[in-house]
Amino acid sequence: TKVQDMSAEVVDSNPYSRLMALQRMGIVDNYERIRDFSVAIVGIGGVGSVAAEMLTRCGIGRLLLYDYDKVELANMNRLFFRPEQVGMTKTDAASQTLSDINPDVVLESFTLNITTVQGFETFMSSLRNKSFRPNKEGSGVDLVLSCVDNYEARMAVNQACNELNQTWMESGVSEDAVSGHIQLLIPGETACFACAPPLVVASGVDERTLKREGVCAASLPTTMGVVAGLLVQNTLKLLLQFGQVSPYLIGFGFNAWLQGYNSLKDFFPTMEMRPNPQCSNAACLERQKEYLIVKPARDAAIIAK
């Protein structure tokens, strides 16, 4: 039986053998493909740093890290950063820890604010850069993870990804630290962040008023760890095509675009969000038009399979 086959495998000290076992157990067809993928993480805070560590331990090919902030003592109620890193930029501190954990991962870090003109330009050009995999189609990265904590930064990620036709995932934890969400965004195919801001939908709270000046938000390593775990699990499913795989390129493994998490009730609501034909984002409307053109052929390909 399968179980006996497994026990016959030699257990060694290489961390990759535990990951390759996913293949022997029939979960993933080709785990080694993880080495080909580039993931950009915007915001290396409570969620982003943990997501970066998970992807590093999974052996991701390349990580691009963006944050403008420094490590503070106040961050110690979260995972990842250590007291001796206080005062370092989050990008430097993260690169230090991540390269120690797994020197095989190509790390690129950007200490910048993506909402400034200069920061946004550098962000865009770094996503376009294809030096890691010159023959890759589309942009230079496979996925962008948004792990920021404010509306303007999410709108900047949304703008960049709509312009580049780049699939991305958004994440967030509520101000009271007991709920969170992740959302998959595929330009033209799903709602973009401007089509319907997810937090408004998920919690009834308008996020523009959520991050208030002078208000000390609560945070818990548990909720942030759960959200980072959901985010990276979905990243692995998307990149390595396992889980509920539907027969064509994108959207596989996901029966919902928006997943909420309420820790007080252990409640995980999910919903699908279609693009808004009246979206205020011009690049979103362009992607929506393109999607309507390719959709019939993709639907036909599914039926043929």
Ligand code: ATP
């Ligand atoms: P808190 O404000 O609650 O003390 P925090 O600022 O570390 O914590 P987190 O939710 O843990 O917030 O992480 C969000 C991260 O996103 C932060 O590290 C922050 O610096 C980063 N971030 C937010 N906006 C931008 C931006 N425009 N450009 C780059 N990084 C950003």
Ligand code: ZN
């Ligand atoms: Zn939109």
